[in-house]
Amino acid sequence: MNNKQTATVRSKSDEATAANRREQILEAAVIVFAEHGYYRATTAQVAEKVGISQPYIFKLFRNKEELFVAALERAFERIIRTFKAIVAPADQLLAETIRSYEQLMETHPNEILLQVQALGIRDQPILQTMQNGMLAVTDLVKSKFVDAGIRNPEVEVSTFMANGMLCNIAMALGMPDLKPKHA
Amino acid sequence: MNNKQTATVRSKSDEATAANRREQILEAAVIVFAEHGYYRATTAQVAEKVGISQPYIFKLFRNKEELFVAALERAFERIIRTFKAIVAPADQLLAETIRSYEQLMETHPNEILLQVQALGIRDQPILQTMQNGMLAVTDLVKSKFVDAGIRNPEVEVSTFMANGMLCNIAMALGMPDLKPKHA
DNA sequence: CAAGAGAGTGATTGATCAATAACCTATTCC
């Protein structure tokens, strides 16, 4: 058995397929863009992190902008997935949502920083991705709050988003004291 | 009288002194940096707005980074000045502070956008300026709340900052619906 | 085994920009 390989055992996820390379590039892109921002990050830095040549990135992504958009979408997808997975009684839903987000910030800080980086970008496709992402998150949380029968869902969602943003900014600026204080 | 001038009457503020030029450049820099971000904005764009040559900027500012820092400091100074000027009874202080900030966002949107642009920048002097600015604003508002005898000043300030940030982001992303909803 | 597809690279290019160098022009004032 397993006679296709001689020395190394190669699992599906480290086979050098275009699809796997795309994933690796995206993962590296999140880190590099989060660290340096869209305009200062270079495709060469992303390539180096993956261990491929810089031009190869352009075989899998049309251009730098598309790479950034794909990375940003990946970040929003994780947030959406995380919030969708929350199950909690009405009186604990808000606390549980906050806890989930705090955990996400610990496990995937670069995806959060990527969004902070994207806040200032005026490039239309990137701006559109940000708007779609923010709207999707807001709507999802709101529907969860509504379904749970929480009073004033609009206000609660807004407050949640505001505190989340302050949290993001506190992290981006390295100012832990700026983090939201709860009563 | 006024025999120093023949045709045009030149007031002190449009005399071509280095100090006046510095001010004009700073004003243009706020706009250009707010619109395009630190890395994408060019010194040539700033120069064009002022109506001077690009190299002349470097006679008045050591480099691009120093220009950005000066523009950012100017933005924070206005916020501080605005908040310092507020006088209101305890039961109206929060509402009045919010109103002041909303007005500032209307009169000087570019100074707010500049700060959003600065959120992602990792350059040490710029980051330091952001940290100092955010801390100064937070401390000032807190001392106002404390002096007015507001309960839970820490929490109130934090909530105010969070909503302010959400407001900034709503503007930056062109998403008016994202603006904070108050109960 | 030839032909093609898939994965990947090295070399280069064309733009873009911050920053410098060298120079210009008017005014002041000894």
Place this chain on the structure above:
DNA sequence: GGAATAGGTTATTGATCAATCACTCTCTTG
């Protein structure tokens, strides 16, 4: 009148980078 001084300009340079081009290498398969 000549020498600072202040306020500017033109031309240039040296880096940096996204993106393209022209290849190579290695399977697979009819």
